[in-house]
Structure formats: C-alpha cells, structure tokens
Amino acid sequence: MKVMERNVMRLAAVQHLRSAYGIKTKNWNKNKTSSCKTTTSNSTKVFGVSLESLPYYNMECGSVPSFLVDACMKLLAHVDTEGLFRKSGSIIRLKALRAKLDAGEECLSTALPCDVAGLVKQFFRELPEPVLPAELQEAFLKAQQLPTEEERAAATMLLSCVIPDRNLTALRHFFDFLHTVSKRSAENKMDSSNLSVILAPNLLHFGDCTEKMNANTEKRLKLQAAIIHCFIENAHTFGVLPQFLREKVPAMMGSEAGILSPYSR
Template sequence: MWDQRLVRLAVVQQLRAAYGIKVKGGRAQCDRRRQETATTETVGKIFGVALNALPQAVVPEYGHIPSFLVDACTSLEEHVHTEGLFRKSGSVIRLKALKNKLDHGERCLSSAPPCDTAGLLKQFFRELPEPILPADLHEALFKAQQLKTEEKNKATLLLSCLMADHTIDILRYFFNFLRKVSLRSSENKMDSSNLAVIFAPNLLQTSEGHEKMSANTEKKLRLQAAVVQTFIDYKALKKAITKLLVTIRENEDKV
C-alpha cells in the first residue's frame, strides 16, 4: 500500500517542477472527508447531501457510485440521441415534483422526460455541499488548461491524483457518460465543448455566469469549461492515472 502523503507530495513537486503549477497543502481534502462523514444524518435525501452519505451502487470497473447518478445516467443513455439534451430546460413544476419523490426514496426516473432527468442531474451536482471538482484545485486546474495540449492533459491528470479515490471513481463514471453523449453529437448537437460549457458551473459550483461580464470573467468561464472538456475528451482516465502514480512511485523509490 502506497503512503498517500508521500504520493501527494511527489505529485505536488512534479506539478511545480514540470509545469510551474503550485498546489496548496492537503488540509482541504481532509476537511472534505470529515464533512462527508458528518453528513450521514441526512438519511434518505438525495440533493444537497455529501457524496459519501448517499446510497451507493457497485458499478463494474468504477466501484461505488451514488445510486441516483447511476439511475439518471442509465435512463439518459436511452435518450442520448435527443437534440439539445442538457441544453433544453425541463419543466420547473415537474422537476420540483421529481426531486421531492427522489428525496422520499421513490425511483421515478425511468418514466421521466429526458430533459427533466437531465435537469435533475445538473441540479444534483450544483447542490452538493462541496463541488465535486475540489475548490482548492480550481486555480491549478485553470493554469493547466493554458498549457500546450500534451502538457495540459498530463498536468490535469496529475491534479486529479490529488482528489479522493471515491471522487475520482465518480468523475470517471460521469465523464465517461458525457463522452458517450458527445459521440452522438451529430444527432443531439451536444459535443464535448457544448457539454463542458453547461456542466462547468455545476461541477465547479461557480457563480461567474450570473455576474456582470468582463474580460476577466469571460476568461475564467472559458477556463472552467476547458477543465471539464479535458476530462470529457480524455479516454481511459483510470489507466492514465494509475500509470502516472506507478511512474511517480518508481521515481520515489530510486531517490
């Protein structure tokens, strides 16, 4: 078993040495774990609940994934050809009713209109107590997107190694789903760029889109979307992360 502190330290050092990206210490990640563990009193609820406190489903090749996320993605896979999926808004009244049913333990997504399920999925990420893409890594992720393509991908992968294992599993599952949606863009008109623009405010829980537009705000919105698009477009995320960690570990052993 690898010492996670040493692995994190090695990743942080490599990010600084190879790409000039500085990452703050690991206290925030520990705090997030405590918050996730402390939210277990919200039994039954789906929205606004920490990921670790939600009912989980075991998905082959991914591990434990929140059951709601699996149900929503599975349902939407049947409608992946729908034009404007995630862009078109669902009914506000139906969304409120569906959300209430889900929070009371009802499994109602199979009969819900696809745009309503898509709206709930965005709301699910938006209402998490902490953004699934950790706030303490946002600035570093933005800096990574400004590198050349190959360096951008490597730096983004290294940064993902600093996230909790459960978070990485969920992100791999969800980004693989979004990639499937993007591969049907000739029908649904939702390529990875369009999906990234829509999901960035939800996955990073940002509010810039509601502020007065300025050059700095516009740049930040572009970088937020670029982070999400990098993850959507990256194939075999788990293999890439594992390979990076093995390389880092081998380099550490040589020192």
C-alpha cells in the same frame, strides 16, 4: 488499493506538477486522504447533501452515488435526444421529481430525458462542496494557461489524479458517460465542447448565476469549460497516474511521512 499507496500516488502527481509545470496544489490532502468506503445513511435525501452521505452502488470504478448511476443509465437509453443537457426541463416537473427522489421514490424510469439531465445538473450544483474540489480549482485554471495544448492536457489529467477518492469515482463514471454522449453528437448535437460549456458551472460552482458578466468572469468561465472539455475527451485516463510516475511509487512507499511533505502545505 490501500490508503497509503493511493496517497503516495497522489503525492507523486503533486510533485511532478510542481517540478514540470510550476503548478502548486496547496492543501491537496486536506481531510481527503481516507479510503473510498461506502457509507450507510438513514436519509434518502439526494440533493444538497455531501457525497459521503449518499447511497452508493459499487461500480467498476468504485463507489458511485446511486442517483448518478441511475440518471446516467436513463440518459444513455435516450442518448440521441437533441440538446441533451442544453434544453431545460420543466421547472414544475423538476420540483416534483426531486421531491420524490428525496423521499426515496423511484421516478427516473418514467421521467423525460431533458428533466433527468436537469436533475443531474441540480445534483452537482447543490453539493455542499463542488465535486471538483475548491482547493484544486486554481491549479486546474493554471493548467489551462500553459503554452501548448499537449502541456495543458497532460497537466490537467495529472491533476485529476490528486482528486479525493469519493469525488474521483463519481467523476470518472460521469465523464465516461459524457464521452459516450459526445460520440453521438451527430444525433444529439452535443459534442464535448457543447457539454463542457453547459456543465462546467455546475461542476465547479463558480460565482453567482446572477453575477454580471465582465472580462474576468468570461475568461474564467472559458478556462473552466476547457477543464471539463479535457476530461470528457480523455475520460479513459481520468484519475489514472501515468506509468512513468507509477514506477516511482514503490520507492516512495518507504516513508509514509512523505505524505506530509512540504508539498502538502
């Protein structure tokens, strides 16, 4: 998909969010309008580096970090493991595994499932910027406070269409994986609600883990979990612009200046 077409599709989502739900997305196109091209990096480091600096596999949904693909594949082979993502791996083993990964060594195939799940959480938590962009997080939180469940889901999934391409493809792959995990909850005891509570803080980077819990932080954490729950339940439409908005795109393509409309401010 061409860069301009992708940006116009994002603009269509931004405009509808504002007109239909009163949700504004300030700075939605801030330095994030480039196409999703795979970059080559001499570094093998996996943790604590930007998405753009990571090695990628070309998947059906686009370019996805190699580590994330390998980790999800390993976990899918053990998808019936009880407490997947909830049970903590060994701190000593995790430290050794991440050192090997950062050195470019293949070590996931022999690692325990709980350790691999722990590495995935660390991977997202240690990204320099949250994989769900900071400039969109307030809009996501507002979507969770709309009056009806139908409106909340529609607005949340529409906001997923505004996410930058690099983040979008990584998240699409991850939520497809989590949807599969949730479907095996009879064995692993991790349905979409449990997964969302565990993973939301890692994907949205909210607050300090040592921060004291109060009414405001508790409310925000619940809203964050609701965002992730919606994505897991609707993984098949994550980042997919609804048909009625897609039909508007050709007419909007007439002026590339539309990308820099007042809605982008």
